[in-house]
Amino acid sequence: MADDSARGIRIEGLSKRYGSGDTAVDALRKVDMTVAPGEVVGLIGPSGSGKSTLLKCLGAVIDPSAGRMTLGGERIYDDGWHIPDLRALRRDKIGFVFQAPYLIPFLDVTDNVALPRMLAGHGNTQARQQAVELLTALDVAHRAGAMPSQLSGGEQQRVAIARGLVNRPPVILADEPTAPLDSVRAMAVIRILNDMARQFQTAVIVVTHDEKIIPTFKRIYHIRDGVTYEEAGEGRSFG
Numbered sequence: 001m002a003d004d005s006a007r008g009i010r011i012e013g014l015s016k017r018y019g020s021g022d023t024a025v026d027a028l029r030k031v032d033m034t035v036a037p038g039e040v041v042g043l044i045g046p047s048g049s050g051k052s053t054l055l056k057c058l059g060a061v062i063d064p065s066a067g068r069m070t071l072g073g074e075r076i077y078d079d080g081w082h083i084p085d086l087r088a089l090r091r092d093k094i095g096f097v098f099q100a101p102y103l104i105p106f107l108d109v110t111d112n113v114a115l116p117r118m119l120a121g122h123g124n125t126q127a128r129q130q131a132v133e134l135l136t137a138l139d140v141a142h143r144a145g146a147m148p149s150q151l152s153g154g155e156q157q158r159v160a161i162a163r164g165l166v167n168r169p170p171v172i173l174a175d176e177p178t179a180p181l182d183s184v185r186a187m188a189v190i191r192i193l194n195d196m197a198r199q200f201q202t203a204v205i206v207v208t209h210d211e212k213i214i215p216t217f218k219r220i221y222h223i224r225d226g227v228t229y230e231e232a233g234e235g236r237s238f239g
């Protein structure tokens with residue numbers, strides 16, 4: 001395996017134009033980006049710079065206009081989608097972690113985490129068992145039988161991370177995952193993402209404005225007007 005980035009995330013020359021003619025917006029302009037398996041990178045940029053557009057393209061939520069994307073060793077886009085089932089791609093290859101945990105209020109913690117596994121065709125007992133293993137790794141197994149409304153904000157976010165990991169995706173896309181948290185909880189979430197990335201060899205992109213966590217990234221991509229450039233970060237806390 002000479003080229004590790006082929007198994008993580010590789011984006012080459014990715015462009016996205018919204019609309020056409022005079023009102024067209026070039027939200028991404030030939031973006032290049034790589035994230036190795038086990039690596040957590042930050043994606044930082046001002047409002048309107050293209051962060052959400054990049055995550056949505058990677059997450060197969062919107063169609064790019066041109067370029068290439070490889071996720072977990074599979075070329076998924078090459079001036080057009082290369083795979084027939086985008087829903088299966090989202091379910092099996094990508095874990096999403098959002099600012100709001102979006103837990104299902106009428107399912108307990110275990111079932112919230114197990115649900116994506118069940119939807120991927122695994123039996124309920126096995127899915128629940130895997131959910132509990134992840135909840136244990138994330139130090140929230142003692143809340144396995146609780147309902148989401150009974151959890152603290154930090155616990156809810158850890159459950160959401162467990163849910164994002166339950167199908168063992170090669171890629172996690174995290175959009176402002178620490179925004180609602182105080183600094184102790186924010187650092188805990190970032191530590192967990194780093195630990196999980198290492199343990200499961202997941203490639204993680206964290207979009208953030210959160211000054212508290214920016215120093216934790218070893219590599220940071222800045223984005224401005226749809227153009228990215230890379231900076232070596234400090235990686236202080238987790239280096």
Ligand SMILES: Nc1ncnc2c1ncn2[C@@H]1O[C@H](COP(=O)(O)OP(=O)(O)OP(=O)(O)O)[C@@H](O)[C@H]1O
Pocket residue numbers: 018019025026027045046047048049050051052053054
């Ligand atoms: N559906 C759309 N139609 C047209 N233009 C869009 C659409 N979505 C986003 N844009 C434009 O694309 C550019 C990038 O937007 P994007 O939402 O990716 O930025 P962002 O960095 O995520 O911003 P924020 O931090 O405010 O969420 C902006 O100029 C935005 O106005």
